[in-house]
Amino acid sequence: MAFCTSTDINCEPCLYNSISVPGKGWCLSCEEGLCQSCVDSHKRRLATKNHKIIEKCHHVASIRHLMSQTCKNHNTILDRYCPFHDDPVCSLCILEKHTNCKGILSLDNVAKNVASSSSLFSLQQNIANLVKNLSQLNKVRTRSSKQLQSDKIVKYTSVRAMRKRLDKHLDTLEEKLLQELSSKAGTCETEINNSLSEIESKTKAAYAVQSNITLLKTMATDVQLFLAIRDIDTSVTTETNWLREFANQHNTDELNLDLNTKPMEDLLRTKSLGSVRIDRIPNHVPINHLNMKEAQIPREAMCNGIDQIQLYQKIHIQYHNEKLVEILFGCIISSNGDIILADGPSKKFTVFNEGGNHIKDIHLPGTPSDLTEISQGRIAVTYGNSKKMEIAEIKDYHYKTVISVRTVASCWGISCDNGQMAVKLLTERINLYDTNGLRIQQIKVEESCPHYINDITIAHRHIYYSYPYQNSVFCLGLDGTLIWKYESDFLQHPRGITTDGYGNVYVVGRHSKNLIVISKDGQNGRELLKCNITPWSVHFDKHYNKLLVRDSEGATVYKVAFRL
Structure with missing residues (x-):
């Protein structure tokens, strides 16, 4: 984590x-230092009199590289923002790479109120977490x-x-054992000291970032703060990954010394008193870091809800199976970017890469749901009518x-979230399991119809499921308490959720052939997509803000953005 400290x-x-004259002020527009004489001249000139000048600029040097508003590719001013690519751009960037991008915004408008934005809040949270x-880690290593x-x-x-208790005969053997003990202890001490040295170095750098953030908030313009956040977030994410x-x-790990000695009666017949072993006891130290992959839109737009959500189609996968039309099938975007579609009649998963190209078919022991x-x-x-679910490993695209x-x-x-799995059974219940398949709770569902299958998702310590019979979506607490129920005329036969x-909820309507989004409080809904083909299942990839929608003839991946 390298930052300028001059x-x-x-x-x-x-x-x-x-x-060479020491600077007394810093012009945010010109991005340069000024002596007192040049400050006075700057304020008198027609072209520069409205520029904002920081007259106490002794802290500027450490953050000047973060406040630059100059395009690194064209050396021109960054004054536009492409929401599709999540990039600040200049006019030349637009001509070269963004001619087909829709909704190019003014960078001034996007950066407005950035000091109270979700991205800055998340960045400060990440630095505090770091x-x-x-x-x-320092406490763990010191205790060790x-x-x-x-x-x-x-x-x-x-x-x-x-x-x-021994004679002179044991002098040499005793010394040999002590030397081994000292050597192993020295190995442990070296390992711990090296760890502490790295931790101390990273801690100093993290405090420096905190200081820079404080300075940026008080000294930089909104646009400069917006741009600085992106650079700093990259560094903080890198450091968190290192951590x-x-x-x-x-x-x-805790490092303990274990002494293994031989019985006293054997000592006179041996050439060694024993041996020294280093025992490692794993210490679980959680590393907290907020994902900040989404475009840096003000927090009000992020948290507001559903009016700002916009979909951009990324890829379409053509995958048609006549037998699938009347069978529930799931789909996910895995953490490595693979798109996995469950094919019930063929008893397999079909896997595509993030570009939509077919990679492999994974054969299964039953009909997946x-x-x-x-x-x-x-x-x-889950295996539907087989009345079982399985926890499995997929290695090199083989199912175990x-x-x-x-x-x-x-x-x-x-659905799985935060170490808990929610499974919707055909009967009037939802089962909660841990990730080892142990049932931790059974939730009674008051409203149900055994003739219909319910899709389910668990997130934010809530359980959500669609209920086709009443064209409804339910939100429950983990104890089964009803939080809210959503019904709408434009959502017919809801399925994938x-x-x-x-906390916004996305659900597809099979008969209404659409995708809607419901606000996290369940009070409002909005149609995001009208489908030509009947949609069945849907999955949101929270790492990269991608939405996978599957229909009877394939699947489509959308990028989800928040427009202003």
């Missing part, structure tokens, strides 16, 4: 004349160091006590059953 600002107009994570010293002392005492990898590589991703490489699948769970009735819709990262 506090020296020189007057750049004077430098053009080979005169500092907190580093602090936790103290424990190591305690272990070392205890083991030394044990060795000395044993030594006193997660750091924690996963046994860098947080719905699927959900538990973690990368691990999924859960890990756990098979029998259910009391046909099981259809399934999913949610985005803000």
Whole structure:
């Protein structure tokens, strides 16, 4: 995480004349330092008198590179924003790469109120999380160091006590064991000290970012703050990924010294007193980081709801099977970007890459109904009338059953979130399982019709399911309490259901042939898409804000954006 820390600002107009004069002010429009004389001249000139000048500029040097509004490709002013590519652009960028992009916006309008935007709030949360994570790792490593010293002392005492019970014959063997103990302890100390050194370095850099954010909020323009956020977020995400990898590589393990000695009667016949082993006890240190893949739109637009949501078609997959028309089938975008479609009649998953190209067919032990991703490489699948669900691993596009769970009735819709899986059974109930297939709760559903299949999703500590018989969508608490019920004339026979990262609910209507979005409070709905082909299932990829809609002839991936 590299940031400029110099506090020296020189007057750049004077430098053009080979005169080095300390800067007394900084022009945000010209992006250059000014001495007092040039500040006065700047304010008198017609072309520059309305420029904003920061007269106490000793902190500007550390953030000047973040406040630049110049296009790196064309050296022109960045004054437009492309919502489709989520990029600030200049006029030349538009001519080169964005001629077909719709809805190009003014950067001034997009950056308006950025100081109170969701993106800045998330970035500050991520920086705070980064500092907190580093602090936790520091505590873990420090505690491990103290424990190591305690272990070392205890083991030394044990060795000395044993030594006193032996003759001179054991002197050499005792020393050999102590040397090994000291060597292993030294190995542990070196590992911990190296970890602490890295953590301290990252912590200093994280505090520097926090300081820069504070300065940017008070000194930069909205546009400059908007642009700076993007650069800083990239650095913070990189550091968080490093931190997660750091924690996963046994860098947080407790290091204990285990002394294995031989029976006393064997000591006189041996050439060694024992051996020293390093025991690792994993420490789970959660790494918190908010995903900020969405376009940086003011928080009001993000949280507002559904009026700002807009879909951009990315790819279309043609996949037709006559037998699928009357069978429930699920679909997901996996964490590695693969698009997986369940094909019940053929007892397989059909997998496409993010470009829509067919990769592989994964053959299954039964007729799949719905699927959900538990973690990368691990999924859960329901098998409908077979009255079972399975937790399985997918490695190199091969299916391996890990756990098979029998259910009391046909099981259809399934969804996983935050370590819990919700499964909708044909009867009047929803079962909650952990990711090892252990049932943790059974929820009674008051409104149901056994002749219809219900799709389900779990997110934000709520359960949502569609109910075709009443053209309704239900939202329940994890204890089964009804939070809200949504009904509308333009949603007929609702089926597939999913949610985005803000709690908005997306559901397809089979008979109304449309896709609607429902506000997170269940009070309002809006039609997002009118379909020519009957839609069946839908999945929202929260990592990249993509929406997968499947119909009887294929599937379409849309990019979800918030327009102003």
